[in-house]
Amino acid sequence: xxxxxAKTDIDLGAWEELMKKGITNAISGLSQMVQKKITVDSVxxxxxxxxxxxxxxxxxxxxxxxxxxxxxxxxxxxLMLAHRPxxxxxxxxxxxxxxxxxxxxxxxxxxxxxxxMGNITGSFFLNAIAxxxxxxxxxxxxxxxIDMAGAIMGIALAEILQxxxxxxxxxxxxxxxxxxxxxxxxxMPNESFVQLSQHYAR
Amino acid sequence: MTAxxxxxxxxxxxxxxxxxxxxxxxxxxxxxxxxxxxxxxxVARVGAMAHIVLPASNNGANAILxxxxxxxxxxxxxxxxxxxxxxxxxxVIKIAGxxxxxxxxxxxxVLDIGERNIEAVNVAMHKAGLKIHAQxxxxxxxxxxxxxxxxGLTRVKTAEQRIIDL
Numbered sequence: 001x002x003x004x005x006a007k008t009d010i011d012l013g014a015w016e017e018l019m020k021k022g023i024t025n026a027i028s029g030l031s032q033m034v035q036k037k038i039t040v041d042s043v044x045x046x047x048x049x050x051x052x053x054x055x056x057x058x059x060x061x062x063x064x065x066x067x068x069x070x071x072x073x074x075x076x077x078x079l080m081l082a083h084r085p086x087x088x089x090x091x092x093x094x095x096x097x098x099x100x101x102x103x104x105x106x107x108x109x110x111x112x113x114x115x116x117m118g119n120i121t122g123s124f125f126l127n128a129i130a131x132x133x134x135x136x137x138x139x140x141x142x143x144x145x146i147d148m149a150g151a152i153m154g155i156a157l158a159e160i161l162q163x164x165x166x167x168x169x170x171x172x173x174x175x176x177x178x179x180x181x182x183x184x185x186x187x188m189p190n191e192s193f194v195q196l197s198q199h200y201a202r
Numbered sequence: 203m204t205a206x207x208x209x210x211x212x213x214x215x216x217x218x219x220x221x222x223x224x225x226x227x228x229x230x231x232x233x234x235x236x237x238x239x240x241x242x243x244x245v246a247r248v249g250a251m252a253h254i255v256l257p258a259s260n261n262g263a264n265a266i267l268x269x270x271x272x273x274x275x276x277x278x279x280x281x282x283x284x285x286x287x288x289x290x291x292x293x294v295i296k297i298a299g300x301x302x303x304x305x306x307x308x309x310x311x312v313l314d315i316g317e318r319n320i321e322a323v324n325v326a327m328h329k330a331g332l333k334i335h336a337q338x339x340x341x342x343x344x345x346x347x348x349x350x351x352x353x354g355l356t357r358v359k360t361a362e363q364r365i366i367d368l
Binding site: 050063150162 | 233303
């Protein structure tokens with residue numbers, strides 16, 4: 001399902017395999033949480049300019065619900081679940097067992113449900129990677145932010161841009177089997193995380 | 203009255219755009235901790251917008267996008283404007299952004315990149331002998347900044363469609 005792999009100086013075969021393992025586990029965690037089958041539509045692994053990372057989620061002015069967490073330990077990086085608001089409400093409906101209604105506000109209860117979605121997806125992803133490599137990775141508490149995509153993605157991008165002009169991104173697009181909701185799970189690792197794959201013997 | 207069509211120019215992360223086109227509208231979309239710097243010489247009608255991402259480069263590295271760093275982006279903005287005919291003493295500076303998007307981050311801490319960006323922009327402006335005329339900064343929300351070349355007007359818009367003219 002890998003659509004595009006940028007040329008880099010690392011063993012991307014091993015990197016892809018590692019990412020797929022993590023993503024499969026993350027999606028399985030999410031699937032258990034929303035109690036629906038989830039299909040991975042595409043996984044894009046690429047090193048692209050920061051501007052293009054924001055374009056993946058609809059451009060800098062697009063209103064999104066971002067569930068953000070970062071991780072530290074043996075390596076650092078950023079994880080983001082990015083949804084259009086209507087998708088976030090649909091996912092919330094599945095978790096809370098309510099019919100999604102179109103509106104603009106979000107309750108504290110719903111915020112914590114979204115936050116938990118970030119917890120589950122993030123820790124399932126990190127656990128798979130950590131178990132495979134025999135390392136420890138610590139997720140941060142998730143932050144749920146509803147704002148312009150540029151402002152939200154900037155949290156991860158600013159840190160990465162300190163070291164480089166381009167950003168390694170692993171972008172997974174998924175939908176529930178009944179097509180009622182889809183979203184994206186993005187991994188934006190620091191260089192230390194990309195280098196991890198070198199220790200991964202296939 | 204002659205009709206003219208606005209030419210929207212989106213200034214991305216770490217980019218700088220300098221123009222003399224009276225129909226141009228320079229725009230920084232989706233600013234969080236980033237700071238957009240709008241600069242306009244009302245006499246020479248030279249305008250610029252820089253999208254600053256970080257306060258300073260770690261090691262003075264020759265990045266492809268030096269404008270992403272405040273310490274390098276501000277002098278570059280002024281230099282390019284002067285090359286286009288602007289006069290430093292006339293340049294009107296307005297800035298927007300520098301928000302703290304993560305609630306968990308302590309305001310003013312090293313992780314508060316927005317605040318550090320604001321400080322770095324102020325320092326760089328002072329070094330360049332420039333004054334910030336107006337600003338819409340801090341908070342915990344995203345913004346867009348427009349500079350209309352025809353009028354020199356700068357406008358901020360938030361995700362809740364709140365509009366502020368600077």
